[in-house]
Amino acid sequence: MGDFSQNGIVSTLHDFKTKSTEQIEKELLEFSKERKMELILPCLYSELEGEALPKIVSEISKTKYLNHIIIGLDKANKSQAKDAWKFFKKLKTDFTILWNDGPRLQKLDEELKEKSLAPNQPGKGRNVWYCLGMSIARDTARSVALHDCDIKTYDRRMLAKLFYPVVNPVFNFEFCKGFYPRIANEKMNGRVARLLVAPLLIALEKTIGSSEYLQFMKSFKYPLSGEFSFRRNVLSELRISSDWGIEVGVLSEMQRNFSPNNICQVDLADTYDHKHQDLSLDDETKGLSKMSIDIIKTFIKKLATQGNSFSRETFRSLKATYYRCALDMIDIYRSDATMNGLKFDSHNEEKAVELFAINIMKAGDDFYVNPMDTPFIPTWSRVKSAIPDFLTKLKEAVSEDNKDNS
Numbered sequence: 001m002g003d004f005s006q007n008g009i010v011s012t013l014h015d016f017k018t019k020s021t022e023q024i025e026k027e028l029l030e031f032s033k034e035r036k037m038e039l040i041l042p043c044l045y046s047e048l049e050g051e052a053l054p055k056i057v058s059e060i061s062k063t064k065y066l067n068h069i070i071i072g073l074d075k076a077n078k079s080q081a082k083d084a085w086k087f088f089k090k091l092k093t094d095f096t097i098l099w100n101d102g103p104r105l106q107k108l109d110e111e112l113k114e115k116s117l118a119p120n121q122p123g124k125g126r127n128v129w130y131c132l133g134m135s136i137a138r139d140t141a142r143s144v145a146l147h148d149c150d151i152k153t154y155d156r157r158m159l160a161k162l163f164y165p166v167v168n169p170v171f172n173f174e175f176c177k178g179f180y181p182r183i184a185n186e187k188m189n190g191r192v193a194r195l196l197v198a199p200l201l202i203a204l205e206k207t208i209g210s211s212e213y214l215q216f217m218k219s220f221k222y223p224l225s226g227e228f229s230f231r232r233n234v235l236s237e238l239r240i241s242s243d244w245g246i247e248v249g250v251l252s253e254m255q256r257n258f259s260p261n262n263i264c265q266v267d268l269a270d271t272y273d274h275k276h277q278d279l280s281l282d283d284e285t286k287g288l289s290k291m292s293i294d295i296i297k298t299f300i301k302k303l304a305t306q307g308n309s310f311s312r313e314t315f316r317s318l319k320a321t322y323y324r325c326a327l328d329m330i331d332i333y334r335s336d337a338t339m340n341g342l343k344f345d346s347h348n349e350e351k352a353v354e355l356f357a358i359n360i361m362k363a364g365d366d367f368y369v370n371p372m373d374t375p376f377i378p379t380w381s382r383v384k385s386a387i388p389d390f391l392t393k394l395k396e397a398v399s400e401d402n403k404d405n406s
Contacts, residue, residue, distance in 0.1 A: 011263070028160060029064055040069075041072070052154065059156040072131040105397055145163050185273070216251075279351065300364070
């Protein structure tokens with residue numbers, strides 16, 4: 001993506017391939033003397049058996065600038081947890097594993113539930129939230145980065161570029177979001193970003209009017225990327241979603257808490273591929289269908305907090321406007337794919353758009369049925385206020401788990 005364009009209110013940092021990975025890492029190593037870096041890896045046990053995570057661990061092991069790695073492990077029983085500790089011993093950096101299904105962390109989760117502070121559903125959002133809490137409890141890192149564990153095209157340059165904007169002391173960025181083209185196996189991927197988020201943002205502007213928030217969200221080249229980094233002061237007040245709306249939710253929080261001058265996006269890769277979700281046409285609780293509903297609800301709730309009203313007529317207009325915008329974008333994507341010799345299935349593209357249009361109405365219905373639904377997990381600042389010693393107990397529980405399994 002070698003261009004100089006700055007199309008929105010968020011700074012875009014390109015990769016012109018004029019600085020080698022070794023040069024970037026050399027600078028990060030120098031920065032690390034004063035600015036310690038911590039990496040968060042939220043993962044499922046099943047990903048240890050996949051093709052992506054072993055390569056990710058191998059690439060991370062080549063780096064020298066990381067101070068610590070926090071691994072959030074979901075859906076693992078006792079024997080699988082022990083396997084995970086053996087698996088991650090390949091890392092050359094000190095690491096800590098949060099065994100989220102273990103008895104110690106489950107007990108702490110129950111304590112939060114008694115205060116109505118626990119995440120209300122399992123998933124990536126919950127996993128990330130506890131990992132952020134562990135980072136706060138450790139209190140050593142100046143900068144923290146996070147990325148998914150299913151990236152098939154991972155290399156260590158991605159990690160170096162993700163950290164660089166928030167670690168370089170000359171820069172004033174508090175938050176950095178990764179972007180990349182979703183091209184793999186000679187076709188366009190990223191259906192939810194292309195066919196839902198992009199046309200939905202246009203439709204929202206046409207339906208309820210332009211706003212700083214919508215302009216902010218439209219500035220991101222790939223708003224659903226799971227790769228982002230931030231400086232330490234962001235952590236305590238960060239509200240995140242416990243469902244598939246986590247990426248949109250994090251961006252929404254950055255827009256609320258910081259000036260656009262403190263936020264950037266960085267070009268991470270020329271190609272990117274990861275584990276794909278099924279469209280799930282017949283089950284709205286799974287796959288891209290659930291993902292789309294969660295994302296739509298996150299947008300709606302965020303806009304509602306800014307004083308926007310959503311009647312049932314608004315949702316009908318939004319659905320119709322979205323549908324027209326999405327069909328127009330399919331035509332653009334078809335031309336782009338043809339120009340670049342990529343496969344393009346118009347039928348499947350339109351099936352996805354039809355599903356997303358239906359899900360706008362389903363998200364609207366849920367908005368009316370559950371008006372008191374809390375979209376975000378409480379901040380760690382609130383948890384500390386309600387249970388002052390909770391982070392100490394979290395750190396101790398995780399330490400005991402690591403002793404038992406290492």
